[in-house]
Amino acid sequence: MIVDGHWVLLGSANWDTRSLRLNFELNVEAYGRTFASAMEQIFAQKIAAAREVSLAEMDGRPLLIKLRDSIARLFSPYL
Numbered sequence: 001m002i003v004d005g006h007w008v009l010l011g012s013a014n015w016d017t018r019s020l021r022l023n024f025e026l027n028v029e030a031y032g033r034t035f036a037s038a039m040e041q042i043f044a045q046k047i048a049a050a051r052e053v054s055l056a057e058m059d060g061r062p063l064l065i066k067l068r069d070s071i072a073r074l075f076s077p078y079l
Contacts, residue, residue, distance in 0.1 A: 002043070005036050 011027025
């Protein structure tokens with residue numbers, strides 16, 4: 001998150017108890033226009049390279065891929 005081109009909050013933590021206490025995720029808070037500008041450029045590049053995934057595309061995946069993802073989801077609390 002970038003606020004006013006000056007304040008940056010960067011990290012992997014979600015704002016829930018599990019992420020903050022159990023998963024040892026963290027965020028870094030930084031101040032500075034140079035760093036914020038660099039982060040804005042990186043975010044813009046990531047967004048430009050991203051693509052939307054539709055529900056139809058997700059539903060149309062092969063059965064083995066769906067099975068793999070479902071099995072991986074069982075282990076998500078530990079990943």
